[in-house]
Amino acid sequence: MTTTATSENKPLTINISEEAASHVETFAEQAGKPGAYLRVGVKGGGCSGLTYMLDLVDEPKEDDKVIEEHGLKLFVDRKSYVFLAGTILEYSGGLNGKGFVFNNPNAKTTCGCGTSFGV
Amino acid sequence: MSQVSTTDYSASSVPTDTYRSFTEGAATIDRLDVGRLRLAGKDAVDLLNRLSTNELMDLEIGNGLVTILTTNKGRIIDMLQVYRLEDELLVNTSVCAAGKVAEWIDYYTIMEDVQVEDITSRTTMVSIAGLKAEDALYDSNLPIPKLQSFISTTWRDTFLTISRTDFLGIPSYDIVAPAGSVDELWNTMDLEAADREIVETVRIQNRIPVYGKELTENYNPHDASLIDYVSFSKGCYIGQEVITRLNTYDKVKKQLVGLTWPANADVTEGTQLMLEGKQVGIVTSAITSLGSSNSIGLAYVQKSLLGTVIGLETESGSPVEINTFA
Helix, strand or coil, rough: CCCCCCCCECCCCCCCCEEEEEEHHHHHHHHHCCCEEEEEEECCCCCCCCCCCCECCCCCCCCCEEEEECCCEEECHHHHHHHHHCCCCEEEEECCCEEEEEECCCCCCCCCCCCCEEE | CCHHHHHHHHHCCCCHHHHHHHHHEEEEECCCCEEEEEEEEHHHHHHHHHHHCCCCCCCCCCCCEEEEEEEECCCEEEEEEEEECCCCEEEEEEEHHHHHHHHHHHHHHCCCCCCCEEECCCCEEEEEEEECCHHHHHCCCCCCEEEEEEEEEEECCCEEEEEEEECCCCCEECCCCCCCCHHHHHHHHHCCECHHHHHHHHHHHCCCCCCCCCCCCCCCCCCCCCCCCCCCCCCCCCCCHHHHHHHHHHHCCCCEEEEEEEECCCCCCEEEEECCCCCEEEEEEEECCCCCCEEEEEEEEEEECCCCCCCCCCCCCCEEEEECCC
16 A cells, blocks of 8 residues: 655644644634634635635534644645645744744745745 | 828728628627536635636626636636626636636635536527617517626526627627527527628627637736736735736736738738747737728737837738727
């Protein structure tokens, strides 16, 4: 059986940095949804073809892939996962910070604002 | 260099009675050139808005608009005529691009509730075109929609959708019905079928681009003079960054223009246009004007030359004149 793997021979997944996980918790509390889970995804549109999506949700949808890291559960639908496998979700703070950043190895092109990508 | 001289070929070059009976009367056009897609699902408007150039979110039920599907480089995939129904969109494409457009929409349907169905083969579409097209509908007791709107109705138990698009730059009403169900309607209307050459002549005169000739991935909406169908305020869609940058920094390099040339000159689609030995344009549509000594066509020409150059020629040396009609 063939298994898709990174160069370190780890299965492709979506990782979330510790800082990003911490900010998700903070935002969930600020939004009045403490303990909410993170849904990530992709939708068509944006300058380059695809746009990232982040949402706080109470539960996964049927057929969602569930990933857990740094105490945070992250849900992703199967079709979005095709475009996101290998992505590291990070948080860029400070004066020039961009907020949540998707470091996506599948993105061959990105638009100027970085929220849209093409594969 | 001389200034471009204007050639009014609409009046003098195509004087035939057949032409006049079409443009000044009314005739039917079998729209075999149009593909028809149905986009169902609650996210259909939002998705197509994110994939194409025009603002669809404000489109009201019963109305239509033209929008352009572009690649992430801002190149034209196809020009779409979209109608909004209560719970779905009807999308007219080029018949040759219907499959590609359906696949494009399907590819970008990820989490959305959108279903695409190609209904081209089970429907038929005929346009009633000409200055008296409205009278022809009226005489058949059919409702008359305003420009870019549609009306659903029944005619002798057959369900019809009638819209007005003026797709040739003259009044025209498009009637869509289940395939094979409306032969009786055409017989009742008793209109001539428009001659294909005349339809093509009117299209070229009015500088209407079509898929595969002027609308290809070699060109963007600026090149094709389709900027009326681009919203610069709606936000992101595929290709938006490039299209907006071309506009902001005035970087559009080509423009679609009308051409005339002597009818005996060897000019066809694909003929290169030359200036002082360098290629500065390409012919995309060409037709011999009916009963005239001049032929007409459309071409993409280097934009920087417009307004300054009079004499272009083909590779074989035939003179070609750019037409500055609006």
